[in-house]
Amino acid sequence: MQKFKLPFLTLICSYFFISNFSNHGFSQDITPDKVKTIFGIIPKVAENPSNPVTPEKVNLGRYLFFDPRLSKSGKISCNSCHSLANSGVDGLATSIGHKWQIGPRNAPTVLNAALEFSQFWDGRAKDVEEQAMGPMLNPKEMASTKELVVQRLKSIPQYVDMFKKAFPDETDPVTFENTAKAIAAFERTLLTPSRFDRYMDGDLSALSPEEKEGLKTFIQTGCISCHNGTDIGGGMFQKFGLVNKVSWLQDLGRFEVTKNPADKYVFKVPSLRNITKTAPYFNNGHTWSLEEAVKTMGYVQLGKTLSDEEVKKIVSFLGSLSAEPPLQVTLPNLPPSTPQTPRPMP
Amino acid sequence: MQKFKLPFLTLICSYFFISNFSNHGFSQDITPDKVKTIFGIIPKVAENPSNPVTPEKVNLGRYLFFDPRLSKSGKISCNSCHSLANSGVDGLATSIGHKWQIGPRNAPTVLNAALEFSQFWDGRAKDVEEQAMGPMLNPKEMASTKELVVQRLKSIPQYVDMFKKAFPDETDPVTFENTAKAIAAFERTLLTPSRFDRYMDGDLSALSPEEKEGLKTFIQTGCISCHNGTDIGGGMFQKFGLVNKVSWLQDLGRFEVTKNPADKYVFKVPSLRNITKTAPYFNNGHTWSLEEAVKTMGYVQLGKTLSDEEVKKIVSFLGSLSAEPPLQVTLPNLPPSTPQTPRPMP
Incomplete structure (x- = not known):
């Protein structure tokens, strides 16, 4: 199925992309079209042929x-x-x-x-x-x-x-x-387009200069090795603490499912969409500050000590991933229970 | 303030109304206008001069x-x-x-x-x-x-x-x-007009024949002694078990507030709007069946043993008090916490 192949394709693409930027500089090469090959514009609905969205x-x-x-x-x-x-x-x-x-x-x-x-x-x-x-x-x-x-x-x-x-x-x-x-x-309908999607669709004004700088830093630092694809994450598993150990991590992650020692501390890479609004971060909510989370990721996953300036830029970019327009959900009016309905058991 | 006077006025009116119906029969006399004097059409907003609804x-x-x-x-x-x-x-x-x-x-x-x-x-x-x-x-x-x-x-x-x-x-x-x-x-904006309001506003077709029969029974039985005013209740205090004791009642009600022995087992008369959707009933949710609740009320408050037929009619009328059109509430998009926000303390 396409959804399984996509992350690997984008991963390969992203390595080319990183090396390309490293060699030749970003500002000459970055275009919404190229960025779109790493990530992808969010669809209106996440279809599933075996459960049609009616x-x-x-x-x-x-x-x-x-x-x-x-x-x-x-x-x-x-x-x-x-x-x-x-x-x-x-x-x-x-x-x-x-x-x-x-x-x-x-x-x-x-x-x-x-x-x-x-x-x-x-x-x-x-x-x-x-x-x-x-x-x-x-x-x-x-x-x-x-x-x-x-x-x-x-x-x-x-x-x-x-x-x-x-x-x-x-x-x-x-x-x-x-x-x-x-x-x-x-x-499957709870998808939230953002300014970043508008940018990838060709609207250069959708990101501020600082956010564009942040995108550049995000790509060049290597964050896109894992946080790629349409959901900017959510496309692969990865060991948490790939380069440096996460001192507080106790959860064995995917190992609990597979019992494969190679899966110890392995988790699904989380999406970064709406990340500025979904604190606290990491598998157990260990970290409340997005700046701290970015810094941690740079160190434990990529072995890089990001400067405050780099962190600030990346966080600025991440802000462009929040729902815009904001999600609009109308509450249902739940039908009443009947005498036959099994009672709540608090 | 008007809101305090209204229940007493409608209570007096309702006694006249009951006696009038008892003497001369309901079908000749009932009109939306008369019914409106007992209850009142729901407003769009429940205003409060000391907290203007902006x-x-x-x-x-x-x-x-x-x-x-x-x-x-x-x-x-x-x-x-x-x-x-x-x-x-x-x-x-x-x-x-x-x-x-x-x-x-x-x-x-x-x-x-x-x-x-x-x-x-x-x-x-x-x-x-x-x-x-x-x-x-x-x-x-x-x-x-x-x-x-x-x-x-x-x-x-x-x-x-x-x-x-x-x-x-x-x-x-x-x-x-x-x-x-x-x-x-x-x-103050969460007000739910119903078919009963349309009826009181003169639309005779807003209630079915059975619901009109139920309204008649509701009035003639004396339910309106307490369940009157715009919210069909919510306008006065009343002892729960006024005529016959409520076997399971332990809550002392308003006595806990006033320490006045006369307030033992006294509660605010609840509204009957949306009552078919707000089970379970009574101060502690003792009763899940609306039929049973109506029967209980007839007995403990009015000393009347309602027939199944009477109960059925009243419950039918109560169905006309549910929100129509259904309430439409759009969820907000809550702003994110900041590093200064005191953390959850579960």
């Missing part, structure tokens, strides 16, 4: 995304940790779940997540369809079961109608898998 | 309503318990607050709350301005302090600008009181 499914997914009845307690919805009022995150170091259990990892933003080659910090789900099932069933998060989710939804006539419309060819459309598919279809 | 204040209030940084943990916003995706409630028996503490009372809907003569189940706040301060400071709810709220907000430049615009005449506009005022101004 208006009916997106609408149902929007309802489900905000519905806390998908959790055992009736208190936690997808939006609780991936708040669409808050750039798709909860703003906490690590998330709070069922009965206030504190989870081990920082909630990644749901914005643009559908563009990524896998889901979760450790890439254990291949796409947002698979991802959306995880938190519902995780005893530390929404603590529900497939049966409870289906029983709750089937007890609510308006949901039954909405599932029929979203999955018109199915005789029993209210299933746990379709619940995840609808949520995923909604997420 | 677009700038409403916009700021919308941001604050959804911002979990008003809570100590950084996890709980006004919207957590008064979910605007869920008719202004959390759908739980009693609410879940800081560190998953379970509160003693059911969260009343924030929709139309600004129309009421006092706030909270026990009426301990005189208006939504006063109410909005309560949960932020309640250690079982948002568990914050005035100082923490102000420190967080002052650390975020976009909020400082928004407060300046919302309170243009003040030299130090970012205060705890103004935070509550802005939230309250937003709440």
Whole structure:
């Protein structure tokens, strides 16, 4: 599938690009078209042929995304940790779940997540369809079961109608898998174009001179080795602490999934879109300052000690990756429960 | 103030109305105009001369309503318990607050709350301005302090600008009181017209025949003795168990505020707008079925044993009190924290 090949292609391209800039200087060569080959303009929708994004499914997914009845307690919805009022995150170091259990990892933003080659910090789900099932069933998060989710939804006539419309060819459309598919279809529309996309589309005025300097520094420093592709990250796995050890890192990352020693401390490279709005940073929210996060990355991943000036420029560029226009989400009006609906179990 | 006088006037009117219907039958006499004298058509905004509802204040209030940084943990916003995706409630028996503490009372809907003569189940706040301060400071709810709220907000430049615009005449506009005022101004716009308002405005077709029968039963049974005024409730205090004792009731209600023995088991009469969507019912969410709630009320408040047929009609009428058109709320895009913002304390 294209989404798997793209990161490798862009990685190869980016190495050529870095070496090109190193040899000949950036200012002569940089053009939106060349930059576009490293990253790519964000699409309107992140399509998935095996889960077509239809208006009916997106609408149902929007309802489900905000519905806390998908959790055992009736208190936690997808939006609780991936708040669409808050750039798709909860703003906490690590998330709070069922009965206030504190989870081990920082909630990644749901914005643009559908563009990524896998889901979760450790890439254990291949796409947002698979991802959306995880938190519902995780005893530390929404603590529900497939049966409870289906029983709750089937007890609510308006949901039954909405599932029929979203999955018109199915005789029993209210299933746990379709619940995840609808949520995923909604997420596939949560893409946030930014000024950087306008720049790549040829509008040179979309970035300020400082942001252009930052882009240059971002490329020349080598950040694009990993943070490339349409989501400016989210296209590959990488060891955290590739060159220098991360002193505070305890999470074994992808090793927990594969048990392959080579995967120790390996994580999915996170997207940098909306990064100025999704603090704190890293797998456990260790760092609140974006400047500090950039400096850390330069040192542990690339073995470079970035100057304050370089950090400032890169952070300035990163500011151009925030949603513009801002994301506009209208809340659903959730259908009421019925006497048959299993009660919240807080 | 008009809002305090109105309930008493409508109460007097309603007694005349009941006796009139009892003597002469309802079908001859009922007209939207007469019904309007008991209730009243919902306004567009619930004005408060001492906190004018300006677009700038409403916009700021919308941001604050959804911002979990008003809570100590950084996890709980006004919207957590008064979910605007869920008719202004959390759908739980009693609410879940800081560190998953379970509160003693059911969260009343924030929709139309600004129309009421006092706030909270026990009426301990005189208006939504006063109410909005309560949960932020309640250690079982948002568990914050005035100082923490102000420190967080002052650390975020976009909020400082928004407060300046919302309170243009003040030299130090970012205060705890103004935070509550802005939230309250937003709440003063959360009014939900329904088909019943269209009916009172003269559109006889806005209610179905069964709903009209239900309205008649609602009036003749005496429900309007308490559930009257624009919010169909929310205009007076009343003892819960006025005629017959409520077997499961332990909450002393307004007595906890006044320490007056006459206030034992006295609560503010809740609004019935959107009631079909705000289960569970009563001060502690004891009852999930609206039919059961209506039957209970008939018995404990009026000493009447309502037939299933009467209950069905009343519930049918209550369905006409739900928001139509549905409430449309667009999520804000919360401004990011800064290095100066006090961290979440989960």
